[in-house]
Amino acid sequence: MSEISAEEWTAILLSLRIASIATLIATPLGIAVAWLLARRDFWGKAALDAVIYLPLVLPPVVTGYLLLLTFGRKGLVGGWLADYLGIVFAFRWTGAALACGVMSFPLLVRPIRLSIEAVDRKLEQAASTLGAAPWRVFLTVTLPLALPGILAGMVLGFAKAIGEFGATITFVSNIPGETQTISAAIYSLTQTPDGDIAALRLVIVSIAIAMIALIASEILARRATLRLHGY
Protein backbone atom coordinates (compact mmCIF):
# COMPACT_ATOMS: atom_id res chain seq x y z
CA MET A 1 0.00 0.00 0.00
CA SER A 2 1.59 3.21 -1.15
CA GLU A 3 0.90 6.62 0.31
CA ILE A 4 -2.35 8.52 0.06
CA SER A 5 -2.31 10.64 -3.09
CA ALA A 6 -3.12 14.34 -3.33
CA GLU A 7 -6.48 13.61 -4.98
CA GLU A 8 -7.37 11.20 -2.22
CA TRP A 9 -6.44 13.77 0.43
CA THR A 10 -8.67 16.28 -1.32
CA ALA A 11 -11.61 13.86 -1.15
CA ILE A 12 -10.92 13.05 2.52
CA LEU A 13 -10.67 16.70 3.62
CA LEU A 14 -13.69 17.65 1.54
CA SER A 15 -15.73 14.88 3.17
CA LEU A 16 -14.70 16.03 6.64
CA ARG A 17 -15.55 19.63 5.80
CA ILE A 18 -18.92 18.79 4.26
CA ALA A 19 -19.94 16.45 7.09
CA SER A 20 -18.79 18.89 9.80
CA ILE A 21 -20.62 21.85 8.32
CA ALA A 22 -23.74 19.78 7.64
CA THR A 23 -23.73 18.57 11.28
CA LEU A 24 -23.04 21.99 12.78
CA ILE A 25 -25.87 23.63 10.84
CA ALA A 26 -28.29 20.74 11.30
CA THR A 27 -27.76 20.46 15.09
CA PRO A 28 -29.51 23.68 16.27
CA LEU A 29 -32.31 23.00 13.81
CA GLY A 30 -32.47 19.39 14.99
CA ILE A 31 -32.66 20.48 18.64
CA ALA A 32 -35.50 22.88 17.84
CA VAL A 33 -37.44 20.22 15.89
CA ALA A 34 -36.77 17.56 18.55
CA TRP A 35 -38.04 19.92 21.26
CA LEU A 36 -41.18 20.70 19.26
CA LEU A 37 -41.90 17.00 18.73
CA ALA A 38 -41.12 16.09 22.34
CA ARG A 39 -42.79 18.93 24.19
CA ARG A 40 -45.44 20.59 22.08
CA ASP A 41 -48.74 19.59 20.53
CA PHE A 42 -49.64 21.47 17.39
CA TRP A 43 -51.57 21.12 14.18
CA GLY A 44 -49.54 19.16 11.59
CA LYS A 45 -47.23 17.52 14.12
CA ALA A 46 -47.74 14.07 12.60
CA ALA A 47 -46.95 15.47 9.16
CA LEU A 48 -43.75 17.15 10.39
CA ASP A 49 -42.73 13.91 12.06
CA ALA A 50 -43.26 12.01 8.80
CA VAL A 51 -41.43 14.55 6.60
CA ILE A 52 -38.36 14.46 8.85
CA TYR A 53 -38.12 10.68 8.67
CA LEU A 54 -38.81 10.59 4.93
CA PRO A 55 -35.12 10.72 3.86
CA LEU A 56 -34.52 7.60 5.94
CA VAL A 57 -36.98 5.50 3.95
CA LEU A 58 -36.96 7.13 0.51
CA PRO A 59 -34.42 5.91 -2.04
CA PRO A 60 -31.52 8.40 -1.66
CA VAL A 61 -31.63 9.06 -5.39
CA VAL A 62 -35.21 10.33 -4.96
CA THR A 63 -34.17 12.71 -2.18
CA GLY A 64 -31.27 13.89 -4.33
CA TYR A 65 -33.51 14.49 -7.30
CA LEU A 66 -36.04 16.38 -5.17
CA LEU A 67 -33.19 18.54 -3.88
CA LEU A 68 -32.13 19.19 -7.46
CA LEU A 69 -35.68 20.21 -8.40
CA THR A 70 -35.98 22.48 -5.36
CA PHE A 71 -32.49 23.86 -4.83
CA GLY A 72 -31.08 23.56 -8.36
CA ARG A 73 -30.21 26.70 -10.29
CA LYS A 74 -33.66 26.61 -11.93
CA GLY A 75 -35.43 25.30 -8.83
CA LEU A 76 -38.03 27.30 -6.97
CA VAL A 77 -35.92 27.92 -3.87
CA GLY A 78 -32.51 27.54 -5.52
CA GLY A 79 -33.25 30.18 -8.17
CA TRP A 80 -34.44 32.66 -5.57
CA LEU A 81 -31.43 32.06 -3.31
CA ALA A 82 -29.02 32.47 -6.24
CA ASP A 83 -30.68 35.64 -7.54
CA TYR A 84 -31.19 37.46 -4.26
CA LEU A 85 -28.60 36.07 -1.86
CA GLY A 86 -25.97 34.73 -4.23
CA ILE A 87 -26.11 31.29 -2.61
CA VAL A 88 -25.72 28.47 -5.13
CA PHE A 89 -26.12 24.82 -4.17
CA ALA A 90 -26.11 23.02 -7.51
CA PHE A 91 -22.82 21.27 -8.29
CA ARG A 92 -21.07 23.00 -5.38
CA TRP A 93 -19.74 21.62 -2.12
CA THR A 94 -22.46 23.64 -0.34
CA GLY A 95 -25.01 21.48 -2.17
CA ALA A 96 -23.21 18.37 -0.93
CA ALA A 97 -23.45 19.72 2.61
CA LEU A 98 -27.17 20.37 2.12
CA ALA A 99 -27.75 16.84 0.82
CA CYS A 100 -25.76 15.34 3.70
CA GLY A 101 -27.63 17.51 6.20
CA VAL A 102 -31.03 16.43 4.87
CA MET A 103 -30.08 12.75 4.70
CA SER A 104 -28.59 12.69 8.21
CA PHE A 105 -31.35 14.80 9.81
CA PRO A 106 -33.58 11.90 10.96
CA LEU A 107 -30.63 10.16 12.60
CA LEU A 108 -29.64 13.41 14.29
CA VAL A 109 -33.14 14.27 15.53
CA ARG A 110 -34.14 10.91 16.96
CA PRO A 111 -31.68 10.58 19.88
CA ILE A 112 -32.14 14.27 20.73
CA ARG A 113 -35.90 13.86 20.81
CA LEU A 114 -35.68 10.76 23.00
CA SER A 115 -33.34 12.47 25.44
CA ILE A 116 -35.57 15.56 25.68
CA GLU A 117 -38.57 13.30 26.31
CA ALA A 118 -36.56 11.63 29.07
CA VAL A 119 -35.98 14.92 30.92
CA ASP A 120 -38.29 14.93 33.95
CA ARG A 121 -40.93 17.59 33.38
CA LYS A 122 -41.17 18.00 37.14
CA LEU A 123 -37.71 19.57 37.05
CA GLU A 124 -38.87 21.99 34.37
CA GLN A 125 -41.85 22.85 36.58
CA ALA A 126 -39.54 23.44 39.54
CA ALA A 127 -37.45 25.80 37.41
CA SER A 128 -40.54 27.76 36.41
CA THR A 129 -41.60 28.22 40.04
CA LEU A 130 -38.10 29.61 40.67
CA GLY A 131 -38.81 32.32 38.10
CA ALA A 132 -37.33 30.86 34.91
CA ALA A 133 -39.17 31.81 31.72
CA PRO A 134 -39.78 28.91 29.30
CA TRP A 135 -36.72 29.68 27.15
CA ARG A 136 -34.50 29.83 30.24
CA VAL A 137 -35.97 26.56 31.53
CA PHE A 138 -34.96 25.10 28.19
CA LEU A 139 -31.42 26.52 28.26
CA THR A 140 -30.65 25.84 31.93
CA VAL A 141 -32.49 22.57 32.60
CA THR A 142 -33.74 20.75 29.50
CA LEU A 143 -30.73 21.30 27.26
CA PRO A 144 -27.98 20.34 29.73
CA LEU A 145 -29.92 17.26 30.83
CA ALA A 146 -30.43 16.22 27.20
CA LEU A 147 -26.74 16.75 26.37
CA PRO A 148 -25.75 13.07 26.10
CA GLY A 149 -28.53 12.53 23.55
CA ILE A 150 -27.53 15.65 21.64
CA LEU A 151 -23.94 14.41 21.38
CA ALA A 152 -25.14 10.98 20.29
CA GLY A 153 -27.33 12.59 17.62
CA MET A 154 -24.47 14.73 16.38
CA VAL A 155 -22.14 11.75 16.03
CA LEU A 156 -24.77 9.63 14.30
CA GLY A 157 -25.58 12.52 11.98
CA PHE A 158 -21.89 13.12 11.26
CA ALA A 159 -21.27 9.45 10.53
CA LYS A 160 -24.25 9.35 8.17
CA ALA A 161 -23.18 12.61 6.50
CA ILE A 162 -19.66 11.41 5.85
CA GLY A 163 -20.90 8.22 4.24
CA GLU A 164 -23.74 9.79 2.26
CA PHE A 165 -23.58 8.90 -1.41
CA GLY A 166 -26.85 8.54 -3.33
CA ALA A 167 -28.50 11.89 -2.70
CA THR A 168 -25.21 13.78 -2.96
CA ILE A 169 -24.14 12.33 -6.29
CA THR A 170 -27.63 12.88 -7.72
CA PHE A 171 -27.84 16.47 -6.55
CA VAL A 172 -24.31 17.79 -7.03
CA SER A 173 -22.65 15.09 -9.14
CA ASN A 174 -19.11 13.82 -8.61
CA ILE A 175 -16.68 16.67 -9.27
CA PRO A 176 -13.16 16.17 -7.88
CA GLY A 177 -12.22 18.96 -5.50
CA GLU A 178 -15.77 20.34 -5.33
CA THR A 179 -18.30 17.60 -4.63
CA GLN A 180 -16.29 14.37 -4.75
CA THR A 181 -16.46 13.00 -1.22
CA ILE A 182 -14.74 9.83 -0.01
CA SER A 183 -17.74 7.71 -1.00
CA ALA A 184 -17.93 9.25 -4.47
CA ALA A 185 -14.16 8.85 -4.91
CA ILE A 186 -14.34 5.18 -3.92
CA TYR A 187 -17.18 4.71 -6.37
CA SER A 188 -15.16 6.36 -9.18
CA LEU A 189 -12.06 4.31 -8.34
CA THR A 190 -13.97 1.04 -8.47
CA GLN A 191 -15.08 2.00 -11.98
CA THR A 192 -11.46 2.67 -13.03
CA PRO A 193 -9.00 -0.05 -14.11
CA ASP A 194 -6.23 -0.37 -11.48
CA GLY A 195 -8.21 1.71 -9.03
CA ASP A 196 -8.50 -1.12 -6.48
CA ILE A 197 -5.54 -0.20 -4.26
CA ALA A 198 -6.55 3.48 -4.07
CA ALA A 199 -10.15 2.46 -3.33
CA LEU A 200 -8.93 0.18 -0.55
CA ARG A 201 -6.89 3.02 0.98
CA LEU A 202 -9.98 5.23 1.09
CA VAL A 203 -12.03 2.36 2.53
CA ILE A 204 -9.51 2.08 5.38
CA VAL A 205 -9.62 5.84 5.91
CA SER A 206 -13.41 5.87 6.11
CA ILE A 207 -13.38 2.98 8.58
CA ALA A 208 -10.85 4.91 10.69
CA ILE A 209 -12.97 8.07 10.64
CA ALA A 210 -16.07 6.13 11.64
CA MET A 211 -14.21 4.40 14.49
CA ILE A 212 -12.79 7.67 15.80
CA ALA A 213 -16.24 9.29 15.69
CA LEU A 214 -17.85 6.41 17.59
CA ILE A 215 -15.13 6.29 20.25
CA ALA A 216 -15.26 10.07 20.64
CA SER A 217 -19.03 9.97 21.09
CA GLU A 218 -18.72 7.22 23.69
CA ILE A 219 -16.18 9.26 25.67
CA LEU A 220 -18.24 12.44 25.39
CA ALA A 221 -21.44 10.69 26.44
CA ARG A 222 -19.70 9.12 29.43
CA ARG A 223 -18.29 12.48 30.51
CA ALA A 224 -21.68 14.13 30.10
CA THR A 225 -23.38 11.44 32.19
CA LEU A 226 -20.72 11.79 34.85
CA ARG A 227 -21.18 15.55 34.95
CA LEU A 228 -24.95 15.29 35.04
CA HIS A 229 -25.53 12.51 37.50
CA GLY A 230 -22.30 12.17 39.39
CA TYR A 231 -21.74 8.49 38.63
Place this chain on the structure above:
Amino acid sequence: MLLVDVEKQLGDFRLAVSFTSNGPVTGLFGNSGAGKTSIINMIAGLIAPDRGRIALDGQDLDNTASHLHMPPHKRRIGYVFQDARLFPHLNVRQNLDYGRRMNGLDLDKSADPRAVRLLDIVLLLDRLPAQLAGGDRQRAALGRAPLAKPKLLLLDEPLGALDESRKAEILPYFIRLRDEASVPMVLVSHDANEIRKLATAVVMLKGGKVTAFGGVEILPKASF
Protein backbone atom coordinates in the same frame (compact mmCIF):
# COMPACT_ATOMS: atom_id res chain seq x y z
CA MET B 1 -54.11 37.96 51.44
CA LEU B 2 -54.65 34.84 49.41
CA LEU B 3 -57.94 34.15 47.68
CA VAL B 4 -58.70 30.75 46.20
CA ASP B 5 -62.05 29.98 44.61
CA VAL B 6 -61.64 27.28 42.01
CA GLU B 7 -63.13 24.21 40.40
CA LYS B 8 -61.14 21.57 38.61
CA GLN B 9 -62.00 18.16 37.19
CA LEU B 10 -59.04 15.76 37.40
CA GLY B 11 -60.13 12.45 35.91
CA ASP B 12 -62.82 11.12 38.25
CA PHE B 13 -61.81 13.51 40.99
CA ARG B 14 -63.66 16.79 41.33
CA LEU B 15 -62.05 19.64 43.21
CA ALA B 16 -64.21 22.57 44.26
CA VAL B 17 -62.68 24.72 46.98
CA SER B 18 -63.09 28.26 48.15
CA PHE B 19 -61.21 30.00 50.92
CA THR B 20 -59.39 33.22 51.70
CA SER B 21 -56.54 33.49 54.12
CA ASN B 22 -54.76 36.36 55.74
CA GLY B 23 -52.67 34.20 57.96
CA PRO B 24 -48.92 34.24 57.65
CA VAL B 25 -49.12 30.46 57.41
CA THR B 26 -52.16 28.71 55.99
CA GLY B 27 -52.24 25.00 56.66
CA LEU B 28 -54.00 22.73 54.18
CA PHE B 29 -54.89 19.67 56.18
CA GLY B 30 -56.44 16.45 54.97
CA ASN B 31 -55.82 12.83 54.05
CA SER B 32 -54.02 11.89 50.88
CA GLY B 33 -56.44 12.24 47.99
CA ALA B 34 -58.16 15.23 49.55
CA GLY B 35 -56.80 17.50 46.81
CA LYS B 36 -54.14 19.36 48.80
CA THR B 37 -51.37 19.11 46.20
CA SER B 38 -53.74 19.95 43.33
CA ILE B 39 -54.69 23.16 45.12
CA ILE B 40 -51.13 24.37 45.57
CA ASN B 41 -50.27 23.30 42.00
CA MET B 42 -53.02 25.67 40.92
CA ILE B 43 -51.75 28.45 43.18
CA ALA B 44 -48.28 27.96 41.66
CA GLY B 45 -49.80 28.10 38.16
CA LEU B 46 -48.61 24.60 37.22
CA ILE B 47 -52.20 23.62 36.43
CA ALA B 48 -55.02 25.95 35.46
CA PRO B 49 -58.45 25.83 37.10
CA ASP B 50 -61.48 24.97 34.94
CA ARG B 51 -63.37 27.78 36.58
CA GLY B 52 -62.69 30.37 39.22
CA ARG B 53 -60.19 32.83 40.55
CA ILE B 54 -56.90 32.86 42.43
CA ALA B 55 -55.58 36.17 43.73
CA LEU B 56 -52.66 37.20 45.91
CA ASP B 57 -52.64 40.59 47.64
CA GLY B 58 -55.37 41.88 45.37
CA GLN B 59 -53.68 40.82 42.15
CA ASP B 60 -55.39 38.17 40.03
CA LEU B 61 -53.18 35.21 39.15
CA ASP B 62 -55.99 33.20 37.62
CA ASN B 63 -59.37 34.42 36.56
CA THR B 64 -61.31 32.27 34.15
CA ALA B 65 -63.92 35.03 33.68
CA SER B 66 -61.28 37.22 32.03
CA HIS B 67 -59.27 34.28 30.60
CA LEU B 68 -56.31 35.15 32.81
CA HIS B 69 -53.74 32.50 33.61
CA MET B 70 -50.44 33.98 34.71
CA PRO B 71 -47.56 31.56 33.92
CA PRO B 72 -45.68 30.15 36.95
CA HIS B 73 -42.43 32.05 36.31
CA LYS B 74 -44.20 35.42 36.57
CA ARG B 75 -45.98 34.65 39.84
CA ARG B 76 -43.01 34.84 42.20
CA ILE B 77 -44.48 31.98 44.18
CA GLY B 78 -41.92 29.62 45.66
CA TYR B 79 -42.63 25.90 45.87
CA VAL B 80 -40.96 23.25 48.01
CA PHE B 81 -41.96 19.96 46.43
CA GLN B 82 -42.49 16.72 48.26
CA ASP B 83 -39.82 15.13 46.06
CA ALA B 84 -37.11 17.84 46.40
CA ARG B 85 -36.69 18.22 42.60
CA LEU B 86 -33.13 19.48 42.79
CA PHE B 87 -31.52 19.93 39.38
CA PRO B 88 -29.29 16.87 38.96
CA HIS B 89 -26.68 18.63 36.82
CA LEU B 90 -26.13 21.46 39.32
CA ASN B 91 -24.42 21.16 42.68
CA VAL B 92 -26.22 22.24 45.84
CA ARG B 93 -24.71 25.74 45.75
CA GLN B 94 -25.87 26.26 42.15
CA ASN B 95 -29.31 24.86 42.99
CA LEU B 96 -29.63 27.33 45.86
CA ASP B 97 -28.55 30.19 43.61
CA TYR B 98 -30.86 29.28 40.71
CA GLY B 99 -33.87 31.37 41.75
CA ARG B 100 -31.74 34.44 42.40
CA ARG B 101 -30.19 34.14 38.92
CA MET B 102 -33.52 33.63 37.17
CA ASN B 103 -35.09 36.62 38.91
CA GLY B 104 -32.06 38.84 38.36
CA LEU B 105 -31.75 39.52 42.09
CA ASP B 106 -28.61 40.99 43.61
CA LEU B 107 -26.36 38.71 45.57
CA ASP B 108 -27.64 38.88 49.14
CA LYS B 109 -24.60 38.12 51.24
CA SER B 110 -26.58 37.72 54.43
CA ALA B 111 -29.48 35.54 53.29
CA ASP B 112 -27.47 32.74 51.74
CA PRO B 113 -25.16 31.89 54.62
CA ARG B 114 -28.04 32.15 57.07
CA ALA B 115 -30.16 29.65 55.18
CA VAL B 116 -27.14 27.43 54.69
CA ARG B 117 -26.33 27.51 58.39
CA LEU B 118 -29.90 27.04 59.54
CA LEU B 119 -30.40 24.08 57.28
CA ASP B 120 -26.99 22.66 58.13
CA ILE B 121 -25.97 22.15 54.51
CA VAL B 122 -22.54 23.82 54.47
CA LEU B 123 -20.79 20.53 53.88
CA LEU B 124 -23.14 19.67 51.02
CA LEU B 125 -22.66 22.78 48.91
CA ASP B 126 -20.25 21.32 46.37
CA ARG B 127 -22.04 17.99 46.00
CA LEU B 128 -24.40 16.93 43.25
CA PRO B 129 -27.93 15.87 44.26
CA ALA B 130 -27.20 12.25 43.28
CA GLN B 131 -24.55 12.17 46.02
CA LEU B 132 -26.98 13.23 48.75
CA ALA B 133 -29.16 11.15 51.05
CA GLY B 134 -32.92 11.77 50.90
CA GLY B 135 -33.04 13.99 53.98
CA ASP B 136 -30.09 16.10 52.82
CA ARG B 137 -31.71 16.53 49.43
CA GLN B 138 -34.92 17.77 51.04
CA ARG B 139 -33.03 20.24 53.22
CA ALA B 140 -31.30 21.68 50.15
CA ALA B 141 -34.71 22.01 48.46
CA LEU B 142 -36.05 23.78 51.56
CA GLY B 143 -33.28 26.35 51.22
CA ARG B 144 -33.69 26.84 47.49
CA ALA B 145 -37.27 28.14 47.24
CA PRO B 146 -37.07 30.97 49.85
CA LEU B 147 -33.79 32.26 48.37
CA ALA B 148 -35.69 33.24 45.20
CA LYS B 149 -37.45 35.85 47.41
CA PRO B 150 -41.00 34.73 46.64
CA LYS B 151 -44.16 36.63 47.55
CA LEU B 152 -45.70 33.39 48.77
CA LEU B 153 -44.12 30.08 49.64
CA LEU B 154 -45.87 26.77 49.01
CA LEU B 155 -44.72 23.80 51.04
CA ASP B 156 -45.91 20.33 50.07
CA GLU B 157 -45.22 17.97 52.97
CA PRO B 158 -41.80 19.62 53.28
CA LEU B 159 -40.72 17.59 56.28
CA GLY B 160 -42.15 14.30 55.08
CA ALA B 161 -38.82 12.81 54.07
CA LEU B 162 -37.06 13.80 57.31
CA ASP B 163 -36.73 11.86 60.52
CA GLU B 164 -38.11 13.26 63.78
CA SER B 165 -34.85 14.80 65.03
CA ARG B 166 -34.28 16.57 61.70
CA LYS B 167 -37.87 17.82 61.73
CA ALA B 168 -37.31 19.29 65.16
CA GLU B 169 -34.16 21.01 63.91
CA ILE B 170 -35.69 22.47 60.78
CA LEU B 171 -39.03 23.60 62.16
CA PRO B 172 -37.43 26.63 63.84
CA TYR B 173 -36.11 27.67 60.42
CA PHE B 174 -39.67 27.90 59.14
CA ILE B 175 -40.85 29.69 62.23
CA ARG B 176 -38.09 32.28 61.71
CA LEU B 177 -38.90 32.49 58.04
CA ARG B 178 -42.52 33.11 58.99
CA ASP B 179 -41.78 35.67 61.69
CA GLU B 180 -38.73 37.50 60.30
CA ALA B 181 -38.87 37.37 56.53
CA SER B 182 -42.64 37.80 56.57
CA VAL B 183 -43.06 35.48 53.62
CA PRO B 184 -46.60 34.14 53.76
CA MET B 185 -46.78 30.39 53.38
CA VAL B 186 -49.21 27.67 52.46
CA LEU B 187 -48.28 24.45 54.19
CA VAL B 188 -49.67 21.14 53.00
CA SER B 189 -49.58 18.31 55.47
CA HIS B 190 -51.45 15.29 56.74
CA ASP B 191 -49.66 15.68 60.09
CA ALA B 192 -51.79 17.71 62.50
CA ASN B 193 -48.82 18.36 64.80
CA GLU B 194 -46.79 19.91 62.02
CA ILE B 195 -49.66 22.19 61.07
CA ARG B 196 -50.33 23.09 64.68
CA LYS B 197 -46.72 24.23 65.17
CA LEU B 198 -46.54 26.41 62.06
CA ALA B 199 -49.96 27.38 60.81
CA THR B 200 -52.00 30.36 61.88
CA ALA B 201 -55.04 29.47 59.77
CA VAL B 202 -56.23 26.02 58.81
CA VAL B 203 -58.22 24.77 55.83
CA MET B 204 -59.55 21.25 56.34
CA LEU B 205 -60.08 19.28 53.16
CA LYS B 206 -61.85 16.06 52.33
CA GLY B 207 -62.64 14.58 48.92
CA GLY B 208 -61.91 17.81 47.06
CA LYS B 209 -64.05 20.01 49.32
CA VAL B 210 -63.38 22.37 52.22
CA THR B 211 -64.97 20.88 55.34
CA ALA B 212 -63.79 23.45 57.87
CA PHE B 213 -61.86 26.69 58.07
CA GLY B 214 -60.51 28.42 61.13
CA GLY B 215 -57.65 28.55 63.60
CA VAL B 216 -55.47 25.64 64.71
CA GLU B 217 -58.14 24.73 67.28
CA ILE B 218 -60.18 23.04 64.55
CA LEU B 219 -57.47 20.40 64.07
CA PRO B 220 -58.21 16.95 65.50
CA LYS B 221 -57.01 16.89 69.12
CA ALA B 222 -55.64 13.39 69.37
CA SER B 223 -53.15 13.41 66.54
CA PHE B 224 -51.70 10.25 65.13
